[in-house]
Amino acid sequence: xSDVSVDPKALVEGERPAFNASYGKLMMWFFLVSDAFTFxxxxxxxxxxxxxxxxxxxxxxxxxxxxxxxxxxxxxxxxEAPLVFVGLMTFILILSSVTMVLAVEAGHRKSQRxxxxxxxxxxxxxxxxxxxxxxxxxxxxxxxxHGAYMLxxxxxxxxxxxxxKQGAAVKVFPVxxxxxxxxxLRLTSGVPIQNKAVAQKLIANAEHTEGGANxxxxxxxxxxxxxxxxxxxxxxxxxxxxxxxxxxxxxxNVNKGTYERRGHYEMTEKIGLYWHFVDLVWVxxxxxxxxV
Amino acid sequence: xxxxxxxxxxxEIFRTTGILAGLTAFEFLLAGIKGSIPGWTGLSxxxxxxxxxxxxxxxxxxxxxxxxxxFMHLKHEVRRLAFTIVLPFLFIIWLxxxxxxxxxxxxxxxxxxxxxxxxxxxxSIA
Numbered sequence: 328x329s330d331v332s333v334d335p336k337a338l339v340e341g342e343r344p345a346f347n348a349s350y351g352k353l354m355m356w357f358f359l360v361s362d363a364f365t366f367x368x369x370x371x372x373x374x375x376x377x378x379x380x381x382x383x384x385x386x387x388x389x390x391x392x393x394x395x396x397x398x399x400x401x402x403x404x405x406x407e408a409p410l411v412f413v414g415l416m417t418f419i420l421i422l423s424s425v426t427m428v429l430a431v432e433a434g435h436r437k438s439q440r441x442x443x444x445x446x447x448x449x450x451x452x453x454x455x456x457x458x459x460x461x462x463x464x465x466x467x468x469x470x471x472x473h474g475a476y477m478l479x480x481x482x483x484x485x486x487x488x489x490x491x492k493q494g495a496a497v498k499v500f501p502v503x504x505x506x507x508x509x510x511x512l513r514l515t516s517g518v519p520i521q522n523k524a525v526a527q528k529l530i531a532n533a534e535h536t537e538g539g540a541n542x543x544x545x546x547x548x549x550x551x552x553x554x555x556x557x558x559x560x561x562x563x564x565x566x567x568x569x570x571x572x573x574x575x576x577x578x579x580n581v582n583k584g585t586y587e588r589r590g591h592y593e594m595t596e597k598i599g600l601y602w603h604f605v606d607l608v609w610v611x612x613x614x615x616x617x618x619v
Numbered sequence: 620x621x622x623x624x625x626x627x628x629x630x631e632i633f634r635t636t637g638i639l640a641g642l643t644a645f646e647f648l649l650a651g652i653k654g655s656i657p658g659w660t661g662l663s664x665x666x667x668x669x670x671x672x673x674x675x676x677x678x679x680x681x682x683x684x685x686x687x688x689x690f691m692h693l694k695h696e697v698r699r700l701a702f703t704i705v706l707p708f709l710f711i712i713w714l715x716x717x718x719x720x721x722x723x724x725x726x727x728x729x730x731x732x733x734x735x736x737x738x739x740x741x742x743s744i745a
Contacts, residue, residue, distance in 0.1 A: 347696070
């Protein structure tokens with residue numbers, strides 16, 4: 328049984344482990360499989376809606392034009408650097424994965440001091456990633472200074488647009504077709520103006536204004552793009568946040584000597600599996616949201 | 620289990636880190652230069668787009684393999700466990716094929732419907 332990766336102390340006495348793995352690790356794996364199915368469903372939804380939107384003749388959002396904000400570069404020097412910040416976030420998450428696997432390795436050697444050190448680094452990495460995500464969400468919601476149009480007061484009078492009062496000045500987001508022509512306008516409330524000629528006439532003399540994104544309309548492309556961005560990166564961020572929570576509990580227990588008394592550091596392995604899974608999901612989110 | 624041989628395990632960890640970082644850096648570079656590839660090679664934009672997409676997907680699967688096999692130690696678990704975990708994802712491959720083609724079909728059909736309804740309205744006005 329030299330290749331057995333389970334610590335005998337993590338088993339009920341006399342138990343023969345299924346798959347040579349302890350109950351806790353096995354259940355973590357099965358949970359991760361089901362969670363991976365959830366994320367797969369979300370990403371496939373993204374693909375499906377994207378293919379559908381393109382087939383309908385609209386252009387999908389171009390990530391290089393959406394994710395251009397990098398701290399300092401943008402805030403101080405006003406330089407737009409496509410994807411640089413996302414690349415940084417990816418590296419942060421990979422590095423935190425490395426420190427996690429080093430913690431697991433130190434746990435095999437039952438080195439309390441080293442486990443504590445590497446878990447601390449991993450917590451820092453996780454919090455750094457979440458902070459980056461907050462920055463990115465902020466700029467995604469805030470948008471650019473010229474992403475939308477401000478229609479003149481009363482421009483929509485007589486058109487019977489739901490929720491627009493007579494004489495109101497309204498902000499509209501353009502939705503473009505594959506050739507880059509504006510074919511549709513969307514109000515902040517998500518109400519569409521689906522007539523190409525009318526849409527182009529309305530914005531012909533309109534002034535640019537602050538764009539941005541909410542769940543019903545956005546400046547980057549079809550509404551489904553922002554919906555999926557919020558949902559998928561939000562769901563992933565929630566996973567990172569609960570991972571950080573688990574790591575903090577682990578850290579406290581390591582420092583208290585709980586696993587020293589228990590005789591094994593299998594909890595590090597189980598939480599490590601979860602943390603690597605979060606990294607794994609980000610690898611896919613990175614590819615399908617930011618690169619493709 | 621590398622209980623007493625931590626150096627060996629750490630070597631594997633750093634090798635995997637290098638591969639993951641390298642692949643990510645390459646993806647990032649490719650995303651940066653993909654717009655200029657048609658100009659350099661003379662390939663059509665559509666071909667380049669497809670090639671880049673395939674490259675991204677293949678590299679992503681490579682990265683996923685390294686994370687699961689080495690960071691999550693699945694390569695060091697018994698093979699039955701590895702198959703139990705990996706094989707269910709065959710269904711996901713089917714879901715990808717199914718829903719992407721369904722999305723395309725649905726998009727085409729709603730596009731035609733909107734054209735038809737506009738024509739219908741115009742003819743009823745006339």
